[in-house]
Amino acid sequence: MGTARRTVAFLGTGTMGEALLTGALAGGLDPSDMWVTARSQDHVDALTSSYAVHGTTDNATAAANAQVVVLAVPPAGLTDILAEIAGRLEEGAVVVSLADGITLADLEDLLPDGVAAARAMPSLTASVGHGLTLLTPGASCSTAQAETVTRFFERSGKVLRIAEDQHAVLSPLSSGGPAYVFYLADAMIEAGAVRGVPRDLARELITQVLTGSAAWLRADSAEVATLREKVCAPGGTGIRRIAALDRHAVRAAVVSALTQEP
Structure with a gap:
């Protein structure tokens, strides 16, 4: 795919699609290289006005010249959208679900020859x-195509390449993770x-505590429990408050919540 400028199309720009759009643009993607779609023209107009990207309600038009096509739609609508765009995808494009x-x-069965597939959970x-x-390039992806998709998602953060069967195991911790952090922060x-x-x-204090804790966790390879022990001196108020959380089975509740079957 060379070093030419690459057009990215977002088909379906709801909450997740707009989050990725915002991050990609902040990460240096040129707005003129981005197409977005939405069901309503009002939503399209709001997106094009806010981000100076191209927009349309026609998925096939958006996908026609894109090297990376991101399907940010619910599973129930995916088959219909693929049928809508299949004949307009250019050879060498990568469709990311x-x-x-x-x-x-499933994806590769629905795509024309010469178009690769990948799965992502942002x-x-x-x-x-x-x-x-979390990114899994399909067997249909060349090394160059996989790198193109990886670089796109890296504009808005970190990318982990994983095996496909790990999506269900890891996504509660990754894409779902902020909900649990916000629950605790609240x-x-x-x-x-x-x-x-x-x-x-209190919000200002907790925000800095979370920022500092994350930086510490990244910088120090010690066990997480060891880091916690450094904060909680024996007999101190910190360890007594942790003990109170344990009496309410907070740790067990978190483990139970994150291991629930979907």
Whole structure:
């Protein structure tokens, strides 16, 4: 695929699609190289006005000249969209599905010869440049095509190449992960409010705590429990508060929640 400028098409620009769009543009993608689609013209107009990208309600038009086509649609709508665009895809294009439960074999059966497939599971933190995308290029992808897709998602954060059967296991921790972090952050902010701390101040404190904790976790290879022990001196208030969480089975509840079958 060389070093030529690459057009990217987002078919379906809902919450996840717009998060990736925002992150990719912030990561240096030229708006003139981006096409987006949505069901309503009003939504298309809002996107083109906000981001200066090309937009249309016609998926085939958006996909026609794209080297990377991202299907940001629910699984139920994927087959219809592939039928709509199949005849307009250019040879050498890569179609990337974000749909959970749609296998690479399913995708490749629906794509014309010469068009490759990949699966990706991104996270909404892509919108602020700290996304995590689980990526599986299909057997139909050449090394160059796989690298093109990887570089696209790297514009909005980190990319992990994984085996296809790992999507169901890892996605609750990756794409679902921010929900659990926000759940804890909300509880910590509320605890501050109970103690008389204004919520805006508590939010500022907790945001920095999360930022610093993430940086520490990345920089230090020690076991996570060891890092926690460094914060909680024996007999101190920190360890007593951890003990209170244990009495309420918070750790067990988190493990149970994240191991639930979908």
